[in-house]
Amino acid sequence: MSRKGTLLRGAAVLAAAGALIGLTASPAAAKPHHDRHDEPLVIAHRGASGYLPEHTLEAYALAVELGADVIEPDLVLTKDGELLARHEPVLDETTDVASHPEFADRRTTKLVDGRPVTGFFADDFTLAELKTLRAEERLPDLRPASAAHDGEFQLVTYDEVLDYVDTLDERVITYPEMKHPSYYEDKGMSIEDALADLLEERKLDRKRSPVWVQSFEYESLLDIAERVDNRIGLNIDGQGPISDADLDEYADTLDTVSLNKNRIFPRAADGSISEPTDIVERAHDRGLDVHVWTFRAENSFLPANLREGDDPAAWGDIEAEFELFYDLGVDAVFSDFPDLAVAARDC
Numbered sequence: 232m233s234r235k236g237t238l239l240r241g242a243a244v245l246a247a248a249g250a251l252i253g254l255t256a257s258p259a260a261a262k263p264h265h266d267r268h269d270e271p272l273v274i275a276h277r278g279a280s281g282y283l284p285e286h287t288l289e290a291y292a293l294a295v296e297l298g299a300d301v302i303e304p305d306l307v308l309t310k311d312g313e314l315l316a317r318h319e320p321v322l323d324e325t326t327d328v329a330s331h332p333e334f335a336d337r338r339t340t341k342l343v344d345g346r347p348v349t350g351f352f353a354d355d356f357t358l359a360e361l362k363t364l365r366a367e368e369r370l371p372d373l374r375p376a377s378a379a380h381d382g383e384f385q386l387v388t389y390d391e392v393l394d395y396v397d398t399l400d401e402r403v404i405t406y407p408e409m410k411h412p413s414y415y416e417d418k419g420m421s422i423e424d425a426l427a428d429l430l431e432e433r434k435l436d437r438k439r440s441p442v443w444v445q446s447f448e449y450e451s452l453l454d455i456a457e458r459v460d461n462r463i464g465l466n467i468d469g470q471g472p473i474s475d476a477d478l479d480e481y482a483d484t485l486d487t488v489s490l491n492k493n494r495i496f497p498r499a500a501d502g503s504i505s506e507p508t509d510i511v512e513r514a515h516d517r518g519l520d521v522h523v524w525t526f527r528a529e530n531s532f533l534p535a536n537l538r539e540g541d542d543p544a545a546w547g548d549i550e551a552e553f554e555l556f557y558d559l560g561v562d563a564v565f566s567d568f569p570d571l572a573v574a575a576r577d578c
Contacts, residue, residue: 271556272563273572274406275299276525277318281567283377284366285325286316287384288395297570301404301443301563304392306422308415313358314389314425318369319343320411321350326364327382334360343414354418361386373529373544389426393433396441404441408466412451423451427458436460445489453484462486464522470497473510482517487562489522496555502535504555511559523556524565526572550575 278290279297291302304316320343322328328337328351337356340349353361364386371378389407396403409422426444430436436459443462446452452463464487467473473494481488490510499505514521526549530538533547549568553575556564566572 270576271561272300272404273298273569273576274301274303274522274524274563274565275569276303276565276567277305278302279567279569281374281377281528284368284380284384286318286387287366288387288391289380289384291392291395294569295399295401295403298573299403299569301406302392302396303406303408303565304389305408305410306389306426307353307410308420308422308425309356309358309361310354311357312420312425314407314422314429315353315358315361316387316389316392317353318410320352320354320414321348322353322356322364323350325367325369326351326386327367328364331364341414342417343411354415354420358388373531390429393429393435402441404443406443406445409444409446409448409451409455412446412448412454423455423458427455430459430461438462443487445487456484464489464520466524467491467494470494472508473513475513478513478517478519482514482519485519487520487522488514489524489565492523492525492556495521495523495559495561496534498534504534504536504552507555507559511561515560520562522563522565523561526553526564526566526568528568528571550578 275291275294277285278287279293280290283290283293286304294302305318306314307317307320309315317325328334334351337351339352340347341352362385365382366384366386367381368374368378392405396405407426409426412422415422427436430442435442438460440461443464444455444459445464445466447466447468449465452465456463463485465481465485466489468491470491470493494508494510496504496507511521528546528549529543530540530545530547531543533549533552537552538547539545549571553564553572557576564572
């Protein structure tokens with residue numbers, strides 16, 4: 232059992248991607264707070280997913296070229312237990328699986344987080360079968376330049392992402408998110424064991440390893456922390472306060488809370504950004520890092536008072552949004568556009 236696992240249970244290869252593509256938009260008092268950085272880190276959300284289809288090796292490589300400190304692979308399990316980099320177990324929105332007649336009979340309905348979801352699920356395919364698919368842009372109407380690359384890029388495993396990172400001269404952190412652990416538990420599979428096995432095999436299961444682990448499921452994090460000693464963060468969605476009691480528990484068992492932006496700057500009734508909460512200060516006082524998600528340039532995703540024009544795909548004043556969060560002292564930001572996050576941080 233890792234040192235953190237004991238505590239937890241006691242307490243409860245590519246060339247520069249810029250040469251591969253042309254972009255139409257310019258990628259321009261408890262314990263002391265641990266491992267503070269002089270400046271916030273930039274986490275490439277699903278790679279440079281504002282520019283290329285998400286969770287592809289090409290999107291991760293572009294993120295590194297654009298200055299990301301961290302790349303974030305979401306992980307799901309294949310039928311044969313491999314860790315595939317996809318945002319959801321269902322493949323329909325981000326691959327060309329529906330155009331493969333040989334897989335037509337794989338379409339099914341399953342419960343994910345208690346809700347019925349119909350589609351093609353990664354855990355019904357072997358890795359060899361998944362390698363015949365190609366990635367597609369999830370938001371083609373907002374990101375047509377990325378959608379122009381539909382069909383070009385393979386799906387990749389986390390092992391392949393780590394192989395790529397090993398080729399880099401600079402230190403780049405990977406921040407895998409275990410997606411829907413309870414879904415796999417219900418099927419007799421363990422995404423926690425699959426990730427722990429891989430990290431142990433690659434000797435990346437240590438506290439100072441350039442691998443952080445995250446999930447929306449707290450119990451899943453407690454489970455994997457019994458086997459690995461990596462930095463661990465809980466993703467918290469929604470809007471509203473987080474109690475001192477919850478923060479105390481997280482400080483005893485985690486390294487990071489990773490928050491929806493609305494937990495820090497809530498949206499007013501008209502969709503505009505409002506005054507910040509004190510969550511960053513309270514988390515820091517307990518020794519927790521604070522990561523924030525997700526920063527996207529398109530008007531569709533920005534607060535109403537930072538949008539520019541009426542086109543949902545047009546870019547608004549994302550620089551102003553970054554500055555609001557940077558000024559509060561957050562430790563890292565997730566962005567589909569890592570270059571914009573770096574530019575706002577370094578200006």
